[in-house]
Amino acid sequence: MKKLIVFFSILITCLIPLQAKAERDGLMISWNVHLTPKPNQLDIEFIVSNNGDSDVTLEFPTSQYYDYSIYDASNKEVFRFSKGRYFLQAFQYVNIPKGTKKVWKSSWDYTAQGKKLEDGLYMLKATLLPTKINGERPTKKFVATSEFSIPLFKDFTIEKLENGVLVTGKTFHPLTGYSYSVDDGHNELIKKTSLNTKNGEFSLELPLQSNSYILTIYNEEGNPVYVGSF
DSSP: OHHHHHHHHHHHHHHHHHHHHHHHHHHHEEEEEEEEEOSSOEEEEEEEEEOSSSOEEEEESSSOOEEEEEEOTTSOEEEETTTTOOOOOSOEEEEEOTTOEEEEEEEEOSEETTEEOOSEEEEEEEEEOOSEETTBOOSSOEEEEEEEEESSEEEEEEEEETTEEEEEEEESSOOSSOEEEEEOSSSEEEEEEEOOOGGGEEEEEEOOOSSOOEEEEEOTTSOEEEEEEO
């Protein structure tokens, strides 16, 4: 009985520091991914932020800092960034001063094995790959996920009205915080206005009289995700 008590005491003593370190790693840095779907490609930002009160150094065994995969609606992996790629086999160090962040940018052309993927809803899963944080092995995995659709908007229709135009379209899922603006290439005709995509559809009645317009749709971050002329 005494041996059993001693065993569990040792086990708890070992687990508490590991749990505390995992929590510290999570508080020290955060890992996020930001997606901007465009007509012909998906722009991706991988963001690691230093939330602590001291500088952080990430150590990587190769020039690969992250990896990501694309999954379809059935949760099947259809694309992996690292597949078929070669990376420099040398240690890399990334220093992130306190209160700042490091951003890596990439893009994907909606293809896998040379073929364009079908329209629909997809998920990107990104993993940060440091082997050490400030000289110590991390006890926490840094994984971020985000959904997107190919294409973001579809079935655009434009109807001429007596006093303007009616633009309608569909999305694969309701969008939150999106907005739109309209210009003629020189002047802004309609300033940023909230875009209502209830039930995955939207309808914009635009009181415009010009011969051509440029419609820009922005995501919740204020970044353009669609630019179309009509």
